[in-house]
Amino acid sequence: MTRIEELLKQRDAIDAAIEAEYKKEQEAAARGEAEAQLNLGIIHYKGQGVPQNLKAAFAAFKLSAEQGTTQAQYYLGVMYEQGQGTAQSYADAAHWLEMSANEGNPDALNRLGAMLENGWGVKKDFQAAMRCYKLAAEQKDTIALFNIGSMYEHHHGVEQDDIEAIRWYTLAANQGHEEAHYRIGCLYLTGHSVKQDFKKAKHRFELLVQKGHVKSQIKLGDMYSKGLGIEQNFAEAMKWYKLSAHRGSAEAQAKVAFMYGNAQGVDLDYQESLNWYLMAAKQDFPSALSNLGFMYDHGKGVPVDSQRAVSYYSRAANKGDENAKRNLEIIEARLAKQTSNN
Numbered sequence: 001m002t003r004i005e006e007l008l009k010q011r012d013a014i015d016a017a018i019e020a021e022y023k024k025e026q027e028a029a030a031r032g033e034a035e036a037q038l039n040l041g042i043i044h045y046k047g048q049g050v051p052q053n054l055k056a057a058f059a060a061f062k063l064s065a066e067q068g069t070t071q072a073q074y075y076l077g078v079m080y081e082q083g084q085g086t087a088q089s090y091a092d093a094a095h096w097l098e099m100s101a102n103e104g105n106p107d108a109l110n111r112l113g114a115m116l117e118n119g120w121g122v123k124k125d126f127q128a129a130m131r132c133y134k135l136a137a138e139q140k141d142t143i144a145l146f147n148i149g150s151m152y153e154h155h156h157g158v159e160q161d162d163i164e165a166i167r168w169y170t171l172a173a174n175q176g177h178e179e180a181h182y183r184i185g186c187l188y189l190t191g192h193s194v195k196q197d198f199k200k201a202k203h204r205f206e207l208l209v210q211k212g213h214v215k216s217q218i219k220l221g222d223m224y225s226k227g228l229g230i231e232q233n234f235a236e237a238m239k240w241y242k243l244s245a246h247r248g249s250a251e252a253q254a255k256v257a258f259m260y261g262n263a264q265g266v267d268l269d270y271q272e273s274l275n276w277y278l279m280a281a282k283q284d285f286p287s288a289l290s291n292l293g294f295m296y297d298h299g300k301g302v303p304v305d306s307q308r309a310v311s312y313y314s315r316a317a318n319k320g321d322e323n324a325k326r327n328l329e330i331i332e333a334r335l336a337k338q339t340s341n342n
Helices: 003-030 034-046 054-065 070-082 090-101 106-118 126-137 142-153 162-173 178-190 198-209 214-226 234-245 250-261 270-281 286-298 306-318 322-341
Strands: none
Touching: 003 034, 034 054, 034 070, 054 070, 070 090, 070 106, 090 106, 106 126, 106 142, 126 142, 142 162, 142 178, 162 178, 178 198, 178 214, 198 214, 214 234, 214 250, 234 250, 250 270, 250 286, 270 286, 286 306, 286 322, 306 322
């Protein structure tokens, strides 16, 4: 028997085992067993061994939830919130999430907390959100630890306190939460209510870039580009920006374009600049749209084209780009004057 034949035989055995387990859960669920109904719901929800079927998942979760299964109540709340397999209903979502949360389910506590923090279908209530997060955090839930840090960072129902935010973020980071590492790095980089510390910021970003964390690659590029706590090095900045840009980050693509258009760490190359800006513009990234407008407005590597310039400026201005707003006013006044003179 060849190795391929062995692998095919193993795959057939695995497929048969999955089918047998699926039938076993179906039979148990049909008998009204709540745990089996939950498991069947998860199978359909995630498409495990069968095509994803949200309506079937919803039906199974509802049967299990009505029997008091807390995890099924959580999934049912999520599906009502997202309108998955059923009509969206924030009221029903809050009802089922609260039932699950009352049993101490950390997933439900976090989801209900997020609804309360952001006012998703319910009245915004930071204090109630914090209570949900802290109940989940008592179980050392990683997401809850991060959420509490975010509440302190963004002044949601508590005094803005970067030191307290870092304390909670650190607890989450110690449990492997990547975004917590990133937020700690950002807080040390900007230094608002915590002392600015470029070394600590760089350390956090470097931990994450090893895992391919896109936003950390950009921040590390910014530190090298601006010489923040390290010697300015445009070539090193370009290296980190390009890693992120090749993974589809519009922000990084715009930064790469800017460096080509301003000969930072590379030879001046308007064509490369244009190409990268166009990539970012496909994602409607404001600064890329604004800078494309500038290139067509002033003929930077492209023929002057006022109509294209106006189009790009307008798109950027509609997204709040202040440079685009100013340049749009200037070019529109110039075009109006040219029309009146004609």
